[in-house]
Amino acid sequence: MAKLGVNVDHVATVRQARRTNEPDPVWAAALAQLGGADGITIHLREDRRHIQDRDLRLLRETVTVKLNLEMACSEEILQIACQVRPDQATLVPERREEITTEGGLDVLGQQERVAEVVRRLHDAGIVVSLFLDPELRQIEAARAVGADAVELHTGRYALAPPGPRREEELRVLEEAARHVRRLGLVVHAGHGLTYTNVQPIARIEGMEELNIGHSIVARAIMVGFLQAVREMKALIS
Numbered sequence: 527m528a529k530l531g532v533n534v535d536h537v538a539t540v541r542q543a544r545r546t547n548e549p550d551p552v553w554a555a556a557l558a559q560l561g562g563a564d565g566i567t568i569h570l571r572e573d574r575r576h577i578q579d580r581d582l583r584l585l586r587e588t589v590t591v592k593l594n595l596e597m598a599c600s601e602e603i604l605q606i607a608c609q610v611r612p613d614q615a616t617l618v619p620e621r622r623e624e625i626t627t628e629g630g631l632d633v634l635g636q637q638e639r640v641a642e643v644v645r646r647l648h649d650a651g652i653v654v655s656l657f658l659d660p661e662l663r664q665i666e667a668a669r670a671v672g673a674d675a676v677e678l679h680t681g682r683y684a685l686a687p688p689g690p691r692r693e694e695e696l697r698v699l700e701e702a703a704r705h706v707r708r709l710g711l712v713v714h715a716g717h718g719l720t721y722t723n724v725q726p727i728a729r730i731e732g733m734e735e736l737n738i739g740h741s742i743v744a745r746a747i748m749v750g751f752l753q754a755v756r757e758m759k760a761l762i763s
C-alpha cells in the first residue's frame with residue numbers, strides 16, 4: 527500500500543501572503559500526522575516564497591514520521607540539507623518564474639552535478655529520490671547517479687481530461703514504474719494528485735509513496751487539516 531506524504535508548502539504560502547506567523551506549517555504537519563500521514567514533505571525554495579529555514583528546523587525536531595525535503599541542486603540548499611538532515615531529499619528542478627515545479631529533473635543533462643549532490647546527501651545519511659518525468663532514459667540516469675528512489679511526475683496525467691488521454695498517461699506511468707523497479711529503485715509519485723484522480727496512481731504495482739499538497743491544503747481550508755488528510759489516506763488505502 528502506498529504511503530502518503532503530505533506537502534504543507536501551501537500552508538506557508540498563506541502565511542507568507544501577509545509575512546506574519548499564521549497559519550503555521552508546523553501545526554499543519556502535526557495535524558497531518560494525527561490524520562494518518564506517513565510523511566511530511568516541504569520544498570525549501572531558493573527564493574523562500576513559502577517554506578522558511580525556521581520551518582525546516584522546527585519540522586526536523588517535531589515530525590515523527592518521514593521528513594522529505596524537496597530541493598534544487600543548489601549549493602546553498604545542499605549545505606542546509608546536510609546540516610538539518612531530513613530523512614529523505616527529493617531533487618527537483620527549480621525556476622524562479624514558475625508557479626510550481628513544472629517538469630522533472632533533467633538528470634541526463636547534468637549527470638555529474640546530480641551524482642555529486644546524491645553522494646553528499648548519502649554521506650549525511652539522507653535517502654535520495656529524484657523527481658522525474660516518466661521517461662525511461664532519465665530513469666536509467668537516476669540509477670547511474672546512485673539515487674535510491676524515483677518520484678514519477680504525475681502532472682501530465684493530472685492535467686489530461688478523463689477518458690482515453692488520461693488512460694494513455696496512466697499507461698506511461700505504469701511502464702515507467704515497472705522500469706524503476708526493474709532497475710532496483712523505489713517508486714514514488716506526485717504532482718497534481720487530487721481526491722478524484724489519485725486512486726489509479728495508488729494502485730500502480732509497487733507504488734511506495736505519494737506526495738500530495740495542493741489538493742489536501744485546499745480541502746483542509748473547508749474541513750480542517752486532520753479530516754482532509756484522513757480522507758486522502760482512506761482513498762489511497
Ligand code: PXP
Nearest residue numbers: 627657716717718737738739740
Ligand atoms: N512532488 C513534487 C516533487 C513537487 O514538487 C510537488 C509540488 O510541490 C508535489 C509532489 C505536490 O504537488 P501538488 O501540490 O500538486 O500535490
